[in-house]
Amino acid sequence: HNIKLYSDLSPYCFGSQTPVRNETPGFNVWVFIYEKGYQSTDTAVSSVFTKMKGVGYTNVNGQERVWDVADYVFPPQGDSSFVVMTNYIITEGQAMGKCPEVRLFCPSLLFPFLLRHMTGICVNTTKTCEVLAWCPVENDHNIPDPPLLMSAENYTLFIKNSITFPIFDVTRSNLVEGVDANFIRTCLYDPVTDPLCPIFRLGDIVKLSGFSFEVIARVGGAIALVIDWTCNLDLDITHCKPKYTFHARASVGYNFRFAKHYMEDKIQKRTLLKVFGIRLDIIVQSLARKFDIIPTLTAIGSGVGIFGVATVVCDLVLLYLLPKREYYKNMKFKYTDGGHQESLDLDRSSYYNLEANTRRVEDTVQSNVSL
Template identity: 45%
Template sequence: MARTWGNIFFSLLDYKTEKFVIAKNKKVGVLFRLFQLGVIGYLIGWVFLWKKGYQETEEAIQSSVITKLKGVDLTNSSQFGLQLWGAEDYVIPPQGERIFFVVTNYIVTPNQRLGYCPEVRDRGCWTMHFIVVYSGVKTGRCINDTGTCEIHAWCPVEHGQAPSEPLLSKAENFTIFVKNFIKFPKFSFSKSNVLPTANKTYLKTCRYDKDHHPYCPIFLVRDVINWTGYSFQDLAKKGGSVGVGIEWNCDLDKDESQCNPEYSFTRLDSSINSQNSVTSGYNFRFARYYNDAAGQTYRNLFKVYGIWFDILVNGKAGRFSIIPTVINIGSGLALMGAGVFVCDMILLYMMSKSSFYRETKFETQIKPTASALKTHSPERKPQGTVSFRTQHATEKQKNISPVSTLKTQRKQ
């Protein structure tokens, strides 16, 4: 037992070195070359050309977006008559932020003042039982004349439904000017989507078009919605949410003029199969307050429907660096080694002559003895002497008997 453990221990001290064997096997040879070509093609085509594996990249883009809308529309309602809507009226907030709302439809409840008024039917109108409802607070008093509960709220309460047609129907012709400033801090690279041009009237007349004006930063509301797969009428009545994507993919090994944005458009609040869902659409309420001559505070309550725009900026920049280049080349060489391993397994264990290849490849050598070293070392001979074997071979080639040759040498 001790001897067995000793053998195991001493076997750990054995050193293994590679032995190269040239196997004249065309099947394995073709397979190995195909594997090498595949690795080289992957490394050059996919890693370096397509994925630009020789570049150091950065995706932590710093971005600032400023928006400006232009356009007017005229509405005619029973409460207010003719009313002109400018950008200061239909854009919320008006500061020109990355996220903004454009009013397309609305319900207005004019001349509300704080007081007591009827709300809902008298079911649940308990005396002195205050219950908060969306319009105000129930007082607990029943109003028999109207069959409703009394509430403390801004009166009269909101009523009515959104018009079947959007009141701001000309909103589809409004323009959106998007200014986007980006920076990749790792490379100290900055740029804007407003390209420099010597034509001073270009930005006043151009409209974004993917084919003819791909770098114009001015968009028509109608076009933006159409590019999402919907129409203006689909969103204008009950509202919706639209995302405008700005994608920066910059190869900084090329000229700066080659780094330009690409735009994309999508509807965020609904899919095509659920456009009538309760999750689609967008609206909210706001009020405008004023005082009459007697100092009484009134307000006009607006429930507005419209389109919520969200400008989404993403980007990636890359520049040549020796570190990722060396790492990717090393990965390719490692894959080459995997090919050697696979072909070895096939040759040594899966071929019909695998046992022959194994015997040829794997060989165990013990520590050589002194006699073995002497046998394998060349004999040192004095200068000017020739061994009998060498001379015998030479004379034999000349058809001369070695005995006669020796006799001749003795006579001399």
Template identity: 40%
Template sequence: MAAAEPKSPAAAGAAAARRLARGCWSAFWDYETPKVIVVKNRRLGIVYRTVQLLILLYFVWYVFIVQKSYQDSETGPESSVITKVKGLTLSEHKVWDVEEYVKPPEGGSVFSIITRIEVTSFQTLGTCAESMRVRNATCDSDEDCVAGQLDMLGNGLRTGRCVPYYHGPSKTCEVSGWCPVEDGASVSQFLGKMAPNFTILIKNSIHYPKFQFSKGNIENRKDGYLRHCTFHEVSDLYCPIFKLGYIVEQAGENFTELAHTGGVIGVIINWDCDLDLSASMCNPKYSFRRLDPKHIPASSGYNFRFAKYYRINGSSTRTLIKAYGIRIDVIVHGQAGKFSLIPTIINLATALTSIGVGSFLCDWILLTFMNKNKVYSHKKFDKMVDAPGGGAGPGLCASEPSQQDCTLTDARGLAQL
């Protein structure tokens, strides 16, 4: 019989490739499980169980109970606010009603209650001395005043003349505009004497579209309830009628000081609703705080100007009013939540995965700080060696029992740990 001809290198390579492909296809269907080693060490066991307990407490108490992560949530409800102010007050010269001291009168979520005014009456178009508060307005002669100059923070167009001021020996440049200017003839009037007793009705309704949930802050009664009630956090939660003095007091402010300088008070309505409970458990929570920085003089306080126009003897005349007041900003926010299966599953899976942090920490302690760390390393990790003459490639371990390509190098075991 003739001797078998040696295979060519190409044929041998093809055969090796086929064997590798069959091995990979077979290994694809193998199931791999991590190696479990029990270490008899009390201190390490205490660390392991403590870490597991802390992780478990975090997820049970904080994630699920406090944060309610098992719920689907929606923030920022759709909201509408309608306000109405009632009351009368006195100044040095007249009685004021709501139509005069509330701006704007439409009853929106932002409105102002005037508590002090500085009135400049009978202003007409003409020429007069500029205010001393305007930059470069003071002068000694006409040469100090440039005709035609217009200061954006001034009160008119300069005529080029230097004229005596309204009071005192000073002089300022003459301007053409509404005269006399504000600080030359203004009269102050205080309206805040009875203002603490003003009542403010705040109607608020909210809607969470994701859950199709709506609610309002007024009790549904037909006995004229709103005509004789005022807000109380316990007994009259659904009577949203607040006294102005109560709002300022709850914001921690002195009413008299605030009425003189003006300021901004926020009425915050918070609707945090757990929709897994009854709708009656979803209630508004009110809080009050000052919004303008009162400790920064440049930006504290609140005032605005408006004018009333009329004609006297055919001449245009106006009364300029600089109003100081308490501006009320009604701010509505909240969050609603309801049980949902998807966030529950996600957070449960996260919790179960996080418990494995205890094993990682203990493995790190064993491999780094324990006296027998090398013994543990030999038991935990099998060192892989190539089978002699195998074609599986480096790093692959054949599955046949006869191949000794996976060896344990631990000589003594973990019994001594």
């Protein structure tokens, strides 16, 4: 009896099963948690207002001058993109007329793109070409070093940004809870201690973007100040706050010319400024998410359906396309002596035979116990 009992039980006690791994739950969790598959999204409509503050001082050849916001910000309207002048080359008292070029050679052939009209006459005293232009012509060969407006490092920039997520009907401002008039009066942006302060020191902006202020102030450059609004509206609205980052737009080098016209002795004259400055582009990025039943059901259906397709595709590739397809066929199917192919999966009759064998073993065990 003991030998028969052992032989009857051994297939069930010492048998093994190969578990089938199902990755669908893991994929659905990834879609739901990481990709926020249960939420709908919206981007914001944004407006930006800026205001610079600070006073600059220069002393060029004994001529003292004070520069305020109206002098060094272009344009002065407070747009989201503007230039702060940090260095310049000034040519005063220009009037329309004929005068010699400042270069040490006639540039008519080498520099045909110059915005001056060549008269075709060479001036012997200067050994240069005569031009019809605003005279005296500008000499921009020598850029002032150090920059004339190094004091711009301590200018401050105030930013007011308002956004609206139209789908969710949510409006926010960078003057969030706790950022009131008293706080603004004393704060200065710092990524660690004051990350929500809307007042920025120009020198800090340059430093956080990776530039050297003295280098960029001398020849100019462009910096992007990015305001990022990434909000989960399933949480309290107070968690929707801006994050400021700073990026160098390109290598250093940015300038343009600006003229101030006036009349003197009934002659139109101008003062020409070649301005080197820091161009600031304020860019607003936004993405809001909130629970929505439609994307939730869509994510569930996609997660389940993609594995149904994957099973079919994998079978086709393994059984018909790969060089070792015969090996995979042998692993997936078994053959009887008659050569007929049958699936390893249990059919309905095999299942009932297995159940009957299991009951027979249980009866044998009970009879042995009773003996």
